[in-house]
Amino acid sequence: MTEKQRPLTNDEPGGRAPAQPEVDAESAALIEAFLRGEGAASADWRAEPLPPDHKSGFVAVIGRPNVGKSTLVNALVGQKVAIVSPKPQTTRRRLLGIRTRPDHQAIFIDTPGIHDRPLHRLGTQMVESAVAIIPDADVILFVVDVSVPPGPEDAHIARLLPAKAEARPVLFVLNKMDQLRLETAQARIESYWALLPGYADSMPVSALRGTNVERLMSHILDRLPAGPRYYPDTQLTDQTERQIAAELVREAVLRYTQQEVPHAVAVLVEHYEERPNGVLYVGATLWVEKESQRPILIGKGGEMLKRIGAAARKELERMVGNQVYLELWVKVRPDWRNRPRDLRELGLEE
Numbered sequence: 001m002t003e004k005q006r007p008l009t010n011d012e013p014g015g016r017a018p019a020q021p022e023v024d025a026e027s028a029a030l031i032e033a034f035l036r037g038e039g040a041a042s043a044d045w046r047a048e049p050l051p052p053d054h055k056s057g058f059v060a061v062i063g064r065p066n067v068g069k070s071t072l073v074n075a076l077v078g079q080k081v082a083i084v085s086p087k088p089q090t091t092r093r094r095l096l097g098i099r100t101r102p103d104h105q106a107i108f109i110d111t112p113g114i115h116d117r118p119l120h121r122l123g124t125q126m127v128e129s130a131v132a133i134i135p136d137a138d139v140i141l142f143v144v145d146v147s148v149p150p151g152p153e154d155a156h157i158a159r160l161l162p163a164k165a166e167a168r169p170v171l172f173v174l175n176k177m178d179q180l181r182l183e184t185a186q187a188r189i190e191s192y193w194a195l196l197p198g199y200a201d202s203m204p205v206s207a208l209r210g211t212n213v214e215r216l217m218s219h220i221l222d223r224l225p226a227g228p229r230y231y232p233d234t235q236l237t238d239q240t241e242r243q244i245a246a247e248l249v250r251e252a253v254l255r256y257t258q259q260e261v262p263h264a265v266a267v268l269v270e271h272y273e274e275r276p277n278g279v280l281y282v283g284a285t286l287w288v289e290k291e292s293q294r295p296i297l298i299g300k301g302g303e304m305l306k307r308i309g310a311a312a313r314k315e316l317e318r319m320v321g322n323q324v325y326l327e328l329w330v331k332v333r334p335d336w337r338n339r340p341r342d343l344r345e346l347g348l349e350e
């Protein structure tokens with residue numbers, strides 16, 4: 001045993017140290033190496049060498065509801081980090097999609113759709129959280145849906161941009177180009193161009209099919225500053241596994257329920273633990289706003305809740321690469337979309 005390894009006893013000068021447990025040889029060697037600073041560099045991702053022209057930064061993805069912002073973030077990251085649905089106002093809170101490559105790290109901020117008539121406190125929060133991020137971004141992607149003509153909400157965002165984006169680069173993303181008919185493409189694209197002043201470059205893409213997504217990425221890179229990695233290369237999002245699980249349940253709710261019901265549902269994961277048999281147990285509560293929404297979500301003989309659970313479980317199993325046991329409950333929280341305490345509990349309000 002070396003001098004360093006020998007535990008202090010009360011007899012030694014400066015003693016009165018508490019008795020220490022015996023350390024086995026392997027652990028002692030590791031501790032010694034750690035104290036000498038060995039191995040620390042490999043454990044610290046910040047210390048990994050990067051190319052001198054490494055670029056990084058935050059890219060805000062904004063647009064009216066349902067234009068394909070979350071689909072685009074998933075395509076740019078190369079993995080699903082955000083839920084997607086054909087119903088507007090799917091994304092409720094800002095989330096990060098982190099793309100790390102040898103020469104860059106782009107941190108995409110997916111945002112709720114911006115519109116000018118929120119009907120409740122949640123809606124107001126959603127719009128505010130999207131607008132508030134614009135001045136903090138290095139690059140702004142303004143996403144529109146070219147399968148339909150520009151609407152008042154697109155115009156509203158275009159009007160916001162000069163003040164909010166200040167001198168920051170704006171890329172105008174003309175999404176859903178797969179839905180554009182060639183005969184009408186020119187006129188349609190020109191009607192979108194009319195929204196923005198000439199300084200914003202534009203790019204037609206199909207986030208769904210992946211068309212032009214890497215070309216868009218190279219335009220983003222041209223505008224990103226030199227900088228370090230802000231997150232480890234293995235990190236894809238800022239959401240916890242619990243939050244992702246809640247979102248996947250909500251995605252299934254959005255898929256199977258109609259009209260007002262999916263928007264009145266919030267999901268809170270209450271249990272998330274690996275059982276000794278290796279199965280991941282997830283227990284989540286679905287909050288609805290009114291007593292009348294409960295039977296709709298549960299369905300005849302529990303049919304609807306089973307369908308939602310089966311779809312969410314499949315997605316969850318894909319995410320964790322493990323068997324999942326998912327249990328869902330439905331509870332009423334009257335008017336939760338207008339109640340600050342409920343919104344805070346759900347992480348939808350600071």
Ligand SMILES: Nc1nc2c(ncn2[C@@H]2O[C@H](COP(=O)(O)OP(=O)(O)OP(=O)(O)O)[C@@H](O)[C@H]2O)c(=O)[nH]1
Pocket residue numbers: 063064065066067068069070071072083084085086087088089090091092111112113114175176177178179205206207208209
């Ligand atoms: N045809 C086509 N559909 C797309 C494309 N991109 C997205 N979509 C579809 O558009 C719908 C809305 O996509 P989302 O990514 O959820 O849209 P979003 O802008 O994030 O919507 P909110 O979160 O509600 O603001 C989904 O049904 C997508 O599959 C595309 O390039 N082509």
Ligand SMILES: [Mg+2]
Pocket residue numbers: 069070071082083084090091110111112
């Ligand atoms: Mg979205």
